[in-house]
Structures are given as structure tokens and as C-alpha cells.
Amino acid sequence: MHVEHLLGDTSLGLRLLWAQDALLRREISGVTVTDLEDPARFVRPGEVVLSGLVWWSPEGGSGKAERFVSALKEAGAAALLAGEETHGSVPDDLVEACVRHGLPVAGVPAHIMFRAITDAVYLRQWGALGRHHALPENARVRISRLLAQDSGPGPVLEAAFAHLDAVTAYVFTPSGRTVAATPGAPVIAVPEAAALVADGSGVTVSVASAAASPYERWLLYLPDLDGAPPRMLHEIAVALGNCQDALARGRTAGRQAADELGALLFAPEARPAAVEAALRRCGQGESGPVEGWPAEGASYRVVVAGAGAAGALEEVAAQVAQVAQVAQDGAGRAIVGRLPDGCAFAVLPGALDGGLDGALDEVWSRVAACAPGVPLHGGTGAPAVGAEGLDGALAQARYALTSARTTAPDASRLTDATTLAGLHTLLTGIPADVRAAYARTVLGELLESDRAATAVLLSTLETFLACDGSWARTARALHLHVNTVHYRIERVEHFTGRDLSRLRDRLDLWAALLCR
Numbered sequence: 001m002h003v004e005h006l007l008g009d010t011s012l013g014l015r016l017l018w019a020q021d022a023l024l025r026r027e028i029s030g031v032t033v034t035d036l037e038d039p040a041r042f043v044r045p046g047e048v049v050l051s052g053l054v055w056w057s058p059e060g061g062s063g064k065a066e067r068f069v070s071a072l073k074e075a076g077a078a079a080l081l082a083g084e085e086t087h088g089s090v091p092d093d094l095v096e097a098c099v100r101h102g103l104p105v106a107g108v109p110a111h112i113m114f115r116a117i118t119d120a121v122y123l124r125q126w127g128a129l130g131r132h133h134a135l136p137e138n139a140r141v142r143i144s145r146l147l148a149q150d151s152g153p154g155p156v157l158e159a160a161f162a163h164l165d166a167v168t169a170y171v172f173t174p175s176g177r178t179v180a181a182t183p184g185a186p187v188i189a190v191p192e193a194a195a196l197v198a199d200g201s202g203v204t205v206s207v208a209s210a211a212a213s214p215y216e217r218w219l220l221y222l223p224d225l226d227g228a229p230p231r232m233l234h235e236i237a238v239a240l241g242n243c244q245d246a247l248a249r250g251r252t253a254g255r256q257a258a259d260e261l262g263a264l265l266f267a268p269e270a271r272p273a274a275v276e277a278a279l280r281r282c283g284q285g286e287s288g289p290v291e292g293w294p295a296e297g298a299s300y301r302v303v304v305a306g307a308g309a310a311g312a313l314e315e316v317a318a319q320v321a322q323v324a325q326v327a328q329d330g331a332g333r334a335i336v337g338r339l340p341d342g343c344a345f346a347v348l349p350g351a352l353d354g355g356l357d358g359a360l361d362e363v364w365s366r367v368a369a370c371a372p373g374v375p376l377h378g379g380t381g382a383p384a385v386g387a388e389g390l391d392g393a394l395a396q397a398r399y400a401l402t403s404a405r406t407t408a409p410d411a412s413r414l415t416d417a418t419t420l421a422g423l424h425t426l427l428t429g430i431p432a433d434v435r436a437a438y439a440r441t442v443l444g445e446l447l448e449s450d451r452a453a454t455a456v457l458l459s460t461l462e463t464f465l466a467c468d469g470s471w472a473r474t475a476r477a478l479h480l481h482v483n484t485v486h487y488r489i490e491r492v493e494h495f496t497g498r499d500l501s502r503l504r505d506r507l508d509l510w511a512a513l514l515c516r
Contacts, residue, residue, distance in 0.1 A: 001028045001121060003079045003104055006048065009120055012112055014081065017095050019104035026078045030234055031118045033208045037064060037373025038071050041198055042174070042206060042219075045076030048121065050114045050208075052083040053091070055373055062093040064373070069097035077103065081117060085110035118208045118241070122234050135235050136163050143239050147246065153180035153218070156243050160236040167228060170221045171207070171240060172197055175366040177319045179218055190319060194366055197221065203230075205237045211248030213311025214371040218244055251314075257281040258337025261347070265394045266340050272388035279387060282335045282347075299385045300347050303360070303414075304397040305378040306405070307342040312367055312376055317346050319363040343401065345394065361414060368412035376412040377404040399429040406432065423507075427514050435515035442512035445495045457495070460488040465510050469500065 004024040007014050029046030035054040036042070043049055049072055056064055072080060080103055082090045090107045098105035108117070135143075142159045153171050157180045161167045168186075171179040176194030178187075188196070197204060197219055207218035220237050222228060261278040264270050305313050317334035335347040360380065368376040379400025381393035396417035404415040406428040420426045427435065440447060446458045460478065464485070467473040475482040489500055498505035 002026060003028060003048070006079075006117070006121065007106060012117060012120060013109050014112075014117075015107040015109070017090060017105045017107055018099050019079075019106075020102070023079075023102065023104045028078050028121055029230075030205070031121050031208060032077075032206045033114055033118070033210075034206075034214070036214055036371055037068055039068070040071035040075045041200070043072060043075035043077050044204075046078050047076075048079050048081060048117075049077045050081050050083070050108070050117060052114075053086045053094070056087065056091055056094065058091075061091075062097070065091065065093040065097040066100075067373075069094065069101050069103055073101040073103055079104040079106065081106050081108050083108045083110070083114070113210060115208065115210055115241070115245075118238065122238055135160065135232055139163055147239065147242050150246050150250070151243070152247070153240055153243050156180075156239055157182055157236075160239065161228070164228060168223055169227070172219045172221050173215070173315060174217055174219065174370040175215065175315060175319065175363075177315065177322055190322065190363075190366070193221075194369075196223075203227065203233065205230075205233045207237045207240045207244060209241045209244040209248070211245050211252075214374075215312040215315040215367050217370075255337055258335045261335065262337045262339045262345050262394075265345075265391045270391040272386070275390055276387040279335075279347075298349065299383050300349060300390060300393065301383055302381045302390065302393040302397045303346045303348065303378055304339070304380075304394065304401045305344045305346075305376065306401070307344070309376060309378075310336060310338060310344040312371075313344045313346040313378075315367050315370075316360070316363050317348060319367065320348065320359050339394075339398075343398070345397070347390065364412070364414040375408070375410055377401055377408070378414040379404055380414065380416045382418050402431060403428040423511060424514050427511065430515070439512045439516040442498075442508055443496060443516070446492065447516070454495070457488055457492050460485065461492050461509065462513055464489060464500070465506060465513070469506065 002024065003019070003026050006012070006028065007016055007024070027046060028048050030044060030048075031050060032039070032043050032047045033050045034042055035052050037055040039049065039051075051068075055068065069080070080094075080098060082094060082105060084090060084107050090105070095105055108114070139159060139162065143156055146155050146159060157169060157171060161169055161182050168182055168184075170181045170185060170188065170193070172193050173179060174194070174197060176190040176192070176197065178190075178193060196202060201223075203222040203225055205220040207220055209217065212218070218240055220233060220240060222233070257278065261275070261282055264275055264278050303313060303316070313336050317336055321334060334349065337345060339345050364376070364378060379397045379402070381396030381400065384390050384393035400415040400417040400420070403417075403420060403425065404413040407413065407415070417429075420429060430438075443458070446454050446461070448454050460474070463477050464474045467477060471482050471485055474480075475485045478485065492498075493500055496509065498509055500506055500509070
């Protein structure tokens with residue numbers, strides 16, 4: 001199938017925005033769906049790239065578009081199909097970048113599902129294949145039955161490769177968690193699996209799922225380059241995509257109970273009895289509540305992440321459980337939902353407490369790397385014992401999330417509320433507008449930086465407090481006479497109404513400087 005064949009499919013309604021005739025005749029090898037700002041490592045030569053453009057913003061404009069398109073060009077992508085739903089149209093910056101790099105680009109109407117485009121590519125390819133290139137009919141029938149029964153990826157993967165001898169295959173997430181593996185496949189540690197996916201060894205096929213975030217995407221991986229024909233792998237990848245979509249639908253339906261728990265914990269003075277009942281609803285099994293969930297006197301850890309990071313927390317919770325070898329059912333289940341303010345939250349069971357802090361930090365870094373252009377900020381609270389401590393743990397985690405955003409606005413970070421052990425770190429958890437208001441109230445005219453005189457006074461105050469109120473050390477640090485220091489500090493006291501001989505006033509001014 002060539003690019004021009006795909007663009008000519010009237011059922012898809014794709015709008016060609018730029019291309020050259022020679023580029024339209026390029027053969028399509030497959031499809032990759034991504035919203036990573038730098039998707040190069042997940043794109044194979046000849047693939048059509050589908051993107052919803054979630055990564056693009058008017059503020060980043062041409063810079064983000066340039067990085068994205070250059071990464072596609074470097075990876076050998078055949079064309080870019082850009083979704084119009086997020087921004088209403090394909091941004092001009094993106095089209096211009098495609099023209100510069102010679103990459104065909106077309107718009108995908110908002111009403112067209114990406115899955116329709118993926119199916120159009122692979123069904124066209126399979127139609128021209130012999131039986132030895134694609135799945136046998138009996139394997140297709142068995143996989144269809146498994147999907148109809150909402151089976152997980154393990155049975156689907158086993159059925160897909162059952163007709164081949166000694167083929168080893170895995171389904172990984174980009175951060176290295178093993179979702180499924182063929183029977184007898186050696187266990188691969190998470191860091192090693194992440195490295196295999198990243199360095200391009202073996203064969204890796206992206207599993208297209210409309211419901212999966214960049215953190216949860218599945219990758220079909222075979223260590224043996226000749227383990228199976230590429231066309232067959234793409235067919236298996238589509239089946240796995242259907243499987244992931246079905247699991248996501250079930251998870252979305254079950255997330256209502258988690259959201260209700262989040263609303264309870266978010267509200268002031270949450271009632272322990274109501275919280276415990278909500279925990280039980282979150283522990284529903286197929287035949288009703290899981291016995292012993294929540295366990296009496298159980299301990300929990302609460303993690304909060306920024307808006308839109310529910311998928312990241314799902315992956316973090318699953319990886320931490322895998323590292324700790326705790327099953328995600330019954331009393332070992334993690335709860336992931338959304339808070340009323342839009343942030344995502346997770347409640348991790350106390351069974352994971354052993355070494356949880358180290359595991360969380362390690363997993364957080366790996367998961368954040370799945371979307372390097374999107375800072376993943378998170379916060380954790382102290383362990384909570386019983387339902388009555390969960391609202392406090394959530395409040396701590398939300399405070400730590402604000403601290404993470406303050407200290408690393410452009411980088412991923414997970415902050416533990418229990419590590420905010422000094423005034424400087426404690427203040428980072430206060431919202432930025434509150435910090436700014438406090439600084440303006442306490443420092444007043446000293447913040448008028450356009451006036452040279454007040455700027456000198458502010459600098460002198462900072463040095464004076466840093467020198468623990470020592471006149472002599474301040475004078476030496478500023479290369480001034482000590483009388484000049486006395487004069488300037490008197491002026492500071494005049495403008496602020498504070499007495500710097502008193503510890504309380506010194507602390508107020510120091511906090512205001514830190515808030516600034």
C-alpha cells in the first residue's frame with residue numbers, strides 16, 4: 001500500500017496539506033500512533049505516523065513542530081497524519097516544518113477514529129498476502145473468540161504464536177513492564193526490557209490503541225529478528241490493540257468508584273466510615289467485594305499527579321506492584337482515579353510498603369521518560385493507617401505535588417511531603433499566587449525593582465539575613481562600612497514596618513524573600 005492509496009480512500013476523508021508526487025508513491029510499512037514530542041525511537045522506516053497533536057501548543061509553536069517533524073524524518077516515516085480535533089485544524093507551524101523536511105502531511109477530520117486508518121492500512125496489506133505471511137485462519141478464529149470473551153493479552157499472545165515452533169514474544173510498555181509473554185519466555189527485568197525497547201534490538205511493533213496514553217502503550221517485542229513475518233506481527237498487534245481497548249473500557253467503567261473515593265477524600269473532614277465504604281467499592285471483584293478489602297488496620301500510600309496523568313499513575317502502580325511481586329487483585333489492588341480539581345491520584349496498598357519509596361522514585365523516572373516533552377509532576381504523602389488517615393495523606397500528597405511543580409517546572413519530579421524538612425522546601429508547596437501575595441505584603445516597596453535605591457536595600461536585606469544578622473559580616477560581604485549597613489537596614493525597617501532585632505520579624509522577611 002502506498003501513501004497515495006491511503007489518501008485516496010474516500011471513507012477516511014483525509015485532507016492532503018502538502019506532498020510531492022514522488023513521496024506519495026512511497027510504500028507504507030505500518031502505522032504508529034503517538035503524541036510524544038520526540039517520537040523517533042518508536043517510529044520504523046516507512047510507517048505512517050498518526051498524532052492527535054496533544055504535544056503541540058501555541059506557546060511552543062514552531063520549536064515543538066520542528067523537533068517533532070525532524071524526529072519523524074530522521075526515523076524514516078512515510079507521512080504524517082495529524083488529527084484536527086485537539087486544535088480545530090492542523091497548525092501552520094507543523095505544515096511548514098513538514099515542507100522544510102520533505103514529509104507528506106495530511107489532516108485527519110475530528111470524526112475519523114485513528115483505528116479506522118490503522119485498519120485500512122493493515123487490511124489492505126493482508127489482502128495481498130499469502131497464508132504463510134499472515135495468521136492461519138484457525139488462529140484468527142481463536143483470537144476472535146478470546147477478544148469476544150474480553151480475554152487479556154496473555155491468552156491472545158499465546159494463541160497468536162501457537163502455530164509457530166519455539167517463538168519467544170513479549171508485550172512491553174515503553175517503560176519496560178511486561179504485560180504478557182509467550183509460555184516459557186524468560187523473565188526480563190524492567191530496566192532491561194526498557195533498554196531493549198529503546199535501543200531497537202530485536203523486532204518491535206507498536207500496538208495502536210485509541211485509549212492508551214503514551215505511558216501505557218503496548219509494544220509487541222520479539223528478540224529474534226526472523227521470529228515471524230512482519231505482516232503477521234502487524235496483524236497480531238492489531239488484535240492486541242483491540243484487547244487493550246477492551247481492557248481500557250472496563251477500567252473506565254470501574255473508575256467511577258475511584259473518582260467517588262477521590263471526591264470524599266478531597267472534601268473537608270471526610271468521614272472514615274464513608275471512606276471505608278468507598279474503599280470497599282473500589283475493591284469490587286467479578287462476584288462482588290473482595291473479602292478483606294480493605295483489611296482492618298491496613299496502611300496505604302497516596303500519590304497525586306498533574307491533570308491528565310491518570311495513565312502515568314496506572315503504569316506507576318502496575319510497575320511498583322510488579323517490582324514488589326504483589327498481584328493487582330484483592331488486597332493488593334491499587335486504586336487510580338481523578339480528584340475534583342482534575343488531578344490524578346493513586347492509593348497504593350500497604351503490602352507495598354517495603355522499600356516503596358525507592359521503588360516509586362525509580363519507576364517514576366522510567367515512566368516519565370515515555371513522554372519526555374511532558375513534565376510528569378507528582379507528590380506523595382506519609383503512610384496512612386486505616387481509612388481515617390487517607391484524607392490527610394491526600395492533602396500531604398497534593399502539597400508535595402505543588403512543591404514538585406515549583407522546584408522543577410520544566411522537568412519531571414516526584415516529591416515526598418516527608419522530605420520537606422526546611423523552611424525553603426516547605427514554602428515550595430504553597431501555591432505560586434499565594435507566595436507572591438505574601439512577598440508583596442511583607443516586602444512592599446522593596447519589590448519595586450525599577451528603583452535602584454530599593455533594589456540596593458533588598459540586596460542588603462538578603463545579605464544581612466544570610467549572615468545571621470551580623471553587622472560586621474554583612475559589611476565585609478558587601479564591601480561597605482558597617483555604618484552604611486546600619487543605615488540601609490533602618491531604611492528596610494521603615495519600608496516594611498518590621499524590627500530586624502526581633503527573630504520573628506527576621507523570619508517573616510526571610511520567608512518573604514524565599515517566596516519571591
